[in-house]
Amino acid sequence: xxIRVSATRMQLLxxxxxxxxxxxxxxxxxxxxxxxxxxxxxxxxxEYELREEVEAAxxxxxxxxxxxxxxxxxxxxEGALLVSRAQSKIEATSRNIMSVKVxxxxxxxxxxxxxxxxxxxxxxxxxDDAVEGLTEIVPKLVELAEVEKSIELLADELEKTRRRVxxxxxxxxPNLEExxxxxxxxxxxxxxxxxxxxxxxxxxxxxxxx
Amino acid sequence: xxxxxxxxxxxxxxAVLGFRSLGADIFTxxxxxxxxxxxxxxxxxxxxxxxxxxxxxxxxxxxxEAFEDQPLPAVAIIPGIEGSxxxxxxxxxxIVEKAVGADILFQERG
Numbered sequence: 175x176x177i178r179v180s181a182t183r184m185q186l187l188x189x190x191x192x193x194x195x196x197x198x199x200x201x202x203x204x205x206x207x208x209x210x211x212x213x214x215x216x217x218x219x220x221e222y223e224l225r226e227e228v229e230a231a232x233x234x235x236x237x238x239x240x241x242x243x244x245x246x247x248x249x250x251x252e253g254a255l256l257v258s259r260a261q262s263k264i265e266a267t268s269r270n271i272m273s274v275k276v277x278x279x280x281x282x283x284x285x286x287x288x289x290x291x292x293x294x295x296x297x298x299x300x301x302d303d304a305v306e307g308l309t310e311i312v313p314k315l316v317e318l319a320e321v322e323k324s325i326e327l328l329a330d331e332l333e334k335t336r337r338r339v340x341x342x343x344x345x346x347x348p349n350l351e352e353x354x355x356x357x358x359x360x361x362x363x364x365x366x367x368x369x370x371x372x373x374x375x376x377x378x379x380x381x382x383x384x
Numbered sequence: 385x386x387x388x389x390x391x392x393x394x395x396x397x398x399a400v401l402g403f404r405s406l407g408a409d410i411f412t413x414x415x416x417x418x419x420x421x422x423x424x425x426x427x428x429x430x431x432x433x434x435x436x437x438x439x440x441x442x443x444x445x446x447x448x449e450a451f452e453d454q455p456l457p458a459v460a461i462i463p464g465i466e467g468s469x470x471x472x473x474x475x476x477x478x479i480v481e482k483a484v485g486a487d488i489l490f491q492e493r494g
Contacts, residue, residue: 211484218480229468236465239402261407264389264432266456277455279432282388283406308402315462316391319433323458325476329483330453336485 179353181360189357193350200342207335210272214328217321224318231311238304245300264316274331276324281316283309389432389456394422394447395440399464403435419444431457437464438471448475 179185243251265280393403394411404410409431411422422444426434434447434457441448441461451459461472 214483218476221476225472229463232463233467236399236402240398240465243401262391262403264391266387266389266432268455275455277432277458279458281391304402305405308406312406315435315460316433319435319458319460322460322472322476323455326452326479327455329479332483336483 179357181357181364183361186354186357186361189350189354193347193354196342196346196350200339200347203335203339203342206272207332207339210274210328210332210335213271214325214332217325217328221318221321221325224314224321228311228314228318231307231314235304235307235311238300238307242301242304251301262312271324271328272331274327276327277320279316279320281313389430391433391435392426392431392457393435393437394444395435395437395462395464399437399439408435413440413443419447423447423450426457433457434459435462436460437462438469439464441471 179189261283263282265282267278268275269278270276391406391408392411393400393408394413397412400410400412411418411425413419413422423446426447427450434451436444436447436459438461448459448461451457461475463469463472
């Protein structure tokens with residue numbers, strides 16, 4: 175690579191200073207990367223287990239609604255579900271993982287004392303069961319969404335940090351080292367040139383005296 | 385008072401039926417042309433969590449990615465009525481690969 179610096183002692187000192195800084199930054203970022211990775215892997219594992227659990231549970235709960243629909247008229251079912259007074263809300267706060275803000279979500283259902291949001295008339299027990307089954311799963315579902323979102327956000331930060339570490343390690347630091355070496359060589363060259371010139375001058379002076 | 389967000393479920397009629405009873409906002413999806421409408425609705429109000437059935441995620445892949453770099457809403461893919469086809473798994477795998485630069489977790493578990 176082409177090096178565009180003037181080969182002076184000042185430049186050499188500045189370059190060495192930058193090199194020290196880059197190395198320190200590299201070490202810090204690498205530590206950050208390791209720590210991020212640790213959290214990330216933990217989340218991935220948690221996600222894997224949660225998803226297994228949720229998918230199995232949903233595979234039981236969702237068909238229950240179809241069964242319930244089979245035991246009563248479509249209108250009655252839709253009516254029952256439509257008049258639902260329940261209100262699913264999500265409470266969100268945020269948590270800090272290595273300066274990445276990830277959400278913490280909790281499922282809140284309004285009118286909690288009334289799990290079955292409809293009257294008894296015209297609805298079947300199967301529907302009650304189906305609603306209950308789903309109600310049990312939803313907190314897990316919300317947790318799964320939270321974990322997956324955290325993974326997304328951490329993945330982004332991980333990628334950015336990894337890029338920075340690599341840029342420092344493979345581009346910035348080698349370049350600075352190269353520059354420092356170049357300046358040292360240039361300075362040495364000038365020094366040698368100076369020396370020979372001095373020797374020449376001395377010889378001329380001595381010849382004149384003689 | 386903590387900030388409150390809404391919950392949304394996007395998917396085919398049979399799968400999202402049950403969520404209606406819990407008072408979540410339901411968007412049923414029968415074709416891709418409704419995608420933009422749903423997307424606009426999701427962007428307009430404050431949703432904390434959006435669940436997307438696998439069938440919906442297939443029709444509307446951009447919905448999954450749209451919120452990826454924002455803290456909220458959290459979008460999660462859920463299996464539809466016919467069970468999981470592993471779409472969510474594939475998505476996680478992609479994210480891990482992007483972040484780590486290699487497939488480190490899933491190769492042995494498939």
